[in-house]
Amino acid sequence: MMVKGIIFDIKRYAIHDGPGIRTTIFMKGCPLRCWWCHNPEGISPKPDIMYFSFKCIHCHTCVKACPENAVSFDENEIQHIDREKCTGCGICAELCPTNALRLVGKVVTVDELIREIEKDIKFHDSSDGGVTFSGGEPLFQPEFLEDILKECKKRYIHTTVDTSGYAPTRILEKILSYTDLFLYDLKLFDEKEHIKYTGVPNELIKKNLIFLVEKKANVILRFPVIPGITDTEWNVKGWARFLSELDLSSIQEIDLLPYHDVGEKFNRLGREYKMEVHHAPSDETLKWIKEEFKGLGLKVKIGG
Ligand code: SF4
Ligand code: SF4
Known part of the structure; x- marks a missing residue:
C-alpha cells in the first residue's frame, strides 16, 4: 500500500x-x-481549522454546518471551536462566505507530492x-x-x-x-x-x-x-x-x-x-x- x-x-x-x-x-x-x-x-498531526476573526461577518453558517457541533459563538459573538470534537472535515471552511475559516492540512501521496516538486x-x-x-x-x-x-x-x-x-x-x-x-x-x-x-x-x-x-x-x-x-x-x-x-x-x-x-x-x-x-x-x-x-x-x- x-x-x-x-x-x-x-x-x-x-x-x-x-x-x-x-x-x-x-x-x-x-x-x-x-x-x-x-x-x-x-x-498537530491532523488537519486544523484556523479562524481569522477580522474576516468573520457572524453569519453562523459554520455553527449550523458543523456535523460535530464543534463551533459556537458566545454572547459577545466570539467564536469557539471545540478542538476535541473537531474532526477536521473542513465543511465549515468550505461554506464560510468570507474565508474566515481555513482548513490546514492535506493528505497527499508520494506521487502527488513529487509531481508538485517537479514543477x-x-x-x-x-x-x-x-x-x-x-x-x-x-x-x-x-x-x-x-x-x-x-x-x-x-x-x-x-x-x-x-x-x-x-x-x-x-x-x-x-x-x-x-x-x-x-x-x-x-x-x-x-x-x-x-x-x-x-x-x-x-x-x-x-x-x-x-x-x-x-x-x-x-x-x-x-x-x-x-x-x-x-x-x-x-x-x-x-x-x-x-x-x-x-x-x-x-x-x-x-x-x-x-x-x-x-x-x-x-x-x-x-x-x-x-x-x-x-x-x-x-x-x-x-x-x-x-x-x-x-x-x-x-x-x-x-x-x-
Ligand atoms: S472542520 Fe468539520 S468538524 Fe471541525 S469545526 Fe469545521 S465543520 Fe466542524
Ligand atoms: S461561516 Fe465564516 S463568516 Fe460566518 S460565522 Fe462562521 S466564520 Fe464567521
Whole structure:
C-alpha cells in the first residue's frame, strides 16, 4: 500500500531553507511544543481549522454546518471551536462566505507530492537549489519522508531535512543516504529547561547530532535566539562547549534565527501562547552570540 503523508503548505521559491531556490514542503505533526514555535499549524498531526476573526461577518453558517457541533459563538459573538470534537472535515471552511475559516492540512501521496516538486525543477537547476522538508517535524512521518526523499534522489533533486533532531536515531540512519543536508536546531542546553520550553528532553537531540557528525552528514545548525530563554550566557556557552568537543568539519555554518512574535497564529488555532516576551533580540545580543560561535571556527549567519 502506498504510504500517504499530511502536509500543510508548499512554499515555492524559498531562499532561506537551504542553498539556492527551494521548494519547501511543510509537514504536519511535531512531538515538541516550543513556546515560540513559528509554525504552530504544523504541531498537530491532523488537519486544523484556523479562524481569522477580522474576516468573520457572524453569519453562523459554520455553527449550523458543523456535523460535530464543534463551533459556537458566545454572547459577545466570539467564536469557539471545540478542538476535541473537531474532526477536521473542513465543511465549515468550505461554506464560510468570507474565508474566515481555513482548513490546514492535506493528505497527499508520494506521487502527488513529487509531481508538485517537479514543477520547480528548472528553478532548482538554475540556482543549485532543491527541496526542503520542514514542518512540523518531518521525521514525525518517517515512512512517507523516506519514500519522498528516495523519489527526489531518483530525479537528482537536492534534498534538505529541517529537523529538531528529536526522533529515534534509526530514522536518521534510514534517510541518511537520501538527504544532502540537515538543518538541525539547537535550543536549550540544560535538560530541565529544554523540557520546560519545548516539552521534551534534549539527550536524544544531542546524541543524534553526534551521530550525524560522525557520519559526516552535511549539517547547518540553527539556533533560535529567544530573548530571556535561549540567549542567556549559560545556554550559549553550554552549546559552545558541547560543540567544541565535536569534529565540526561537516558543520557548514550556524544560523542565528531571531525571535519574532507569532501570538496571532496561536490564537487563530485556539492554542495558548505562553511567550511573555514579544520583542526581537537586540543587535548586541545577536553580536555576542555570533562571536561566541565564531570562536569555535564556525561560519555564523544571522537569519536562516
Ligand atoms: S472542520 Fe468539520 S468538524 Fe471541525 S469545526 Fe469545521 S465543520 Fe466542524
Ligand atoms: S461561516 Fe465564516 S463568516 Fe460566518 S460565522 Fe462562521 S466564520 Fe464567521
